Amino acid sequence: MALFEEISGSFARETNMLCEAISTTMKDVRTFMEDDDSWAIEIPRGGGEVHKNTRLMVGYIASMTDTLVSTRDFAPSHSTGNLSGLVDDTVKYLNDLLQRKSELCLDLSLRYLFLQNNSYFVATRDIGHGDSEHHQGLELTPECKNHMDSYLGVSWAHVISSVSKSNPSGPLRRWLTNTSSLAKFESAFHKTYQAQKIWKVPDPRLRDALRRAIIERAISSYNDHLKKHPELAEHASRGNSTPAVLEEMLGQLFEG
Incomplete structure (x- = not known):
């Protein structure tokens, strides 16, 4: 003992x-x-x-x-x-x-x-x-979710807001306004994409979740806008900026 x-x-x-x-x-x-x-x-x-x-x-x-x-x-x-x-x-x-x-x-x-x-x-x-x-599986803590929401807000909110929600009277003014909004969206999207395409999210689950979150916010808003204004869909297609093309581009983000 x-x-x-x-x-x-x-x-x-x-x-x-x-x-x-x-x-x-x-x-x-x-x-x-x-x-x-x-x-x-x-x-x-x-x-x-x-x-x-x-x-x-x-x-x-x-x-x-x-x-x-x-x-x-x-x-x-x-x-x-x-x-x-x-x-x-x-x-x-x-x-x-x-x-x-x-x-x-x-x-x-x-x-x-x-x-x-x-x-x-x-x-x-x-x-x-x-x-x-x-x-x-993917499990985001409240802190991680807050960081994701903050990122989406500062990175993509201005892109989404580029799509005008105004509906001016008169077909000519409406077409000019919508065309201008479309150009602003495309410009803001490509500028943000180019700035961030070499950034890195090493975890594949987090990377996929972030891409899907961007698609749900930015591409969904863009697609809804084109559906409301079908005359712009052909314009977007000629500029190679259809929702499908932009979504494919987002699938290449964060590879580093």
Whole structure:
């Protein structure tokens, strides 16, 4: 019995030392994350994809969680409770860090795409089992949904609004107004597409969901406008800007 107590006490002391070392290391990691100058460069250069520091932090969190599971099974103690709190606090810190560092990106569309990619990466990792994915289907947290809505708003709302909803009197004025609206929509669409076509959404499920969301908002509005004004459908066809063509273009977005 005495031998068992001695071994147990020794293991508990070793666990305490390990937890203290992890806590000290994570303080140093946070300092590095705050001082790293690569955020402002890598966000636009990477087209909004998952940042290397996000992957690094998730790796640290996964290692801490694995350590927590191992030590808690053999010697539950006050230190393991502290380590559990450190894991939760680090996840919260990472999400806050991403929000703050995203503000270094002046392009709002790219900023929200970056936040969506990185917050989704954090949310869809099984922290207790390293860097493996634990969601089989697409599951967006409220935070991820907000980032997607913000991206759609700043990137595509002005494209949709280009399609005029006015209905001026007189066939000539109506035709001129609708033709002008069609030209504005096509111009805004192609400008946005060209600016974002090399941006990256690495997760295929998220990429597909984002494409479908753009199609549902932009192409659906465009298609409805053409149905209300069939005289414009032929004009759109001559300009190679039919809804089908534009939808096919959107299917190429975010490949990087």
